[in-house]
Amino acid sequence: MDQFLDQVEACVPALRRYARALTRNADLADDLVQDCLERAISRRGLFRPSGPVRAWLFTILLNLYRNALRSSHRRGETVDIDAVPEPSTPAPQPGHIALAEMARAIDTLPLEQKEALLLVALEGLPYAEAAGILKVPMGTLMSRLGRARATLRVITGSPVEPHLRTVK
Amino acid sequence: MSEVTRDMLMAYADGQLDADERATVETALTTNPDAAAEVALLQRQTDAIKTLFAPAGAEAVPARLKPRRLAAELSRRRANSWGWAAAAIVLVGLGLGAGWFARPLFDARPASASLIADAVNAHTVYVAENRHAVEVASNDSEHLSTWLSNRLATPLGMPDLNAQGFTLVGGRLLPGEPDKGGRAAQLMYENAAKDRITIYVTAALPDRQPAYQFTQYEGAEAFYWANARITCTVVGTLPEAQMKAVAGAVYDQLTEGDVSADRMYRG
Numbered sequence: 001m002d003q004f005l006d007q008v009e010a011c012v013p014a015l016r017r018y019a020r021a022l023t024r025n026a027d028l029a030d031d032l033v034q035d036c037l038e039r040a041i042s043r044r045g046l047f048r049p050s051g052p053v054r055a056w057l058f059t060i061l062l063n064l065y066r067n068a069l070r071s072s073h074r075r076g077e078t079v080d081i082d083a084v085p086e087p088s089t090p091a092p093q094p095g096h097i098a099l100a101e102m103a104r105a106i107d108t109l110p111l112e113q114k115e116a117l118l119l120v121a122l123e124g125l126p127y128a129e130a131a132g133i134l135k136v137p138m139g140t141l142m143s144r145l146g147r148a149r150a151t152l153r154v155i156t157g158s159p160v161e162p163h164l165r166t167v168k
Numbered sequence: 169m170s171e172v173t174r175d176m177l178m179a180y181a182d183g184q185l186d187a188d189e190r191a192t193v194e195t196a197l198t199t200n201p202d203a204a205a206e207v208a209l210l211q212r213q214t215d216a217i218k219t220l221f222a223p224a225g226a227e228a229v230p231a232r233l234k235p236r237r238l239a240a241e242l243s244r245r246r247a248n249s250w251g252w253a254a255a256a257i258v259l260v261g262l263g264l265g266a267g268w269f270a271r272p273l274f275d276a277r278p279a280s281a282s283l284i285a286d287a288v289n290a291h292t293v294y295v296a297e298n299r300h301a302v303e304v305a306s307n308d309s310e311h312l313s314t315w316l317s318n319r320l321a322t323p324l325g326m327p328d329l330n331a332q333g334f335t336l337v338g339g340r341l342l343p344g345e346p347d348k349g350g351r352a353a354q355l356m357y358e359n360a361a362k363d364r365i366t367i368y369v370t371a372a373l374p375d376r377q378p379a380y381q382f383t384q385y386e387g388a389e390a391f392y393w394a395n396a397r398i399t400c401t402v403v404g405t406l407p408e409a410q411m412k413a414v415a416g417a418v419y420d421q422l423t424e425g426d427v428s429a430d431r432m433y434r435g
Contacts, residue, residue, distance in 0.1 A: 002236075002239075005235045005236055005239060008235040009234070009235045012233055012234075013227075013229065014225055016224055016227070016229070016233070017221055017222060017224040017225030020221060020224035021217075021221040021224070029224070030230065033233055034233055034238070037233060037235055038238055038242060041239050041242055097212050097215075097216045099216055099219060102216040102217065102220060106217070106220075117217070118217070118221075120182055121213065121214045121218070122218060126184060127179070127182070142175050142179075146174065146178060149178065149210060152213055153209065156213075156216075
């Protein structure tokens, strides 16, 4: 009956997943999603029915997250010491990346890289859609992704392929 | 090989290439083991990220995140806020009407607000003092009474609040604003629980009009009244009923024999 609400509903699991990965806190993440949904529903008049609801919702969610982060920084919240990575050790077996290490590595990424990486790697969004959500040009998105993945590679101790530098 | 960049490998691993580009990369991968390893690594990263966080998307969605429920909630809230807006308009209207008819009351006590503020302020400053809570202690109450009476130019007895459980700690002279008598006396009482109340007395205001006010000011309960002889504010942080009892006793004793005093307002 209400197509808009159906489309929104279909995005809720993805929003929760993305918010959870961003915040690493289930309650915070669901609060964020709830705020996002309330905002979207109360402003549905501002939404152009032609565009994808998903991108619009992710944009709202990210704005809320950044605002919350800004105000918590203003309150002088301290950085969790556990979030600082320990010196990496080589992965125990080829092809395997220790998950805990990966989680820690993602936490150390600059926010803009983390946002981009999770949109693409976790949510599987097309580059163009992710760039639109983050309001950056495609090239910027790709360079953020590249830097994020290079950092993950170093922190998770995965082997670096030295010869690849010559590929460019 | 030269046309396959790192970005292309990443886009390939992310499944973002069209068919032609994909074919180009796949050809390169067969001849370049380093590129193949790079792609494999990127895919392992993606797999790890998905393994870590995908389960959150598979969990049952809690009721508070159901869009339909949220939409219903929002429209109910909006309806309520219209209700509140309507109520606010009615209340403002009532307030304006009441304010208009109550003009004489407010005009009769123009100085009470600042006197209450002064009394509460003095209360807050001195009840926190232990050794220097008062200037003249209660064991010299006769001197205290004479002294303050002279300074205020009106007889000031020390109310007896034993029935309410309070004994006199002592009193002090405070500066007041010139148009409100210039001087104020503060009397301090304490009960067994070390709760303190203060009584702030000035000479009558120039208009000498009676007035009453029971109010909360900055977390303290204050009972203010004025008559032809004095203004008096009783200040404390006790529960309202206890404050009323104490204030009533002070009122009865300080206005004794004061024929110009109206009956106390018992709100």
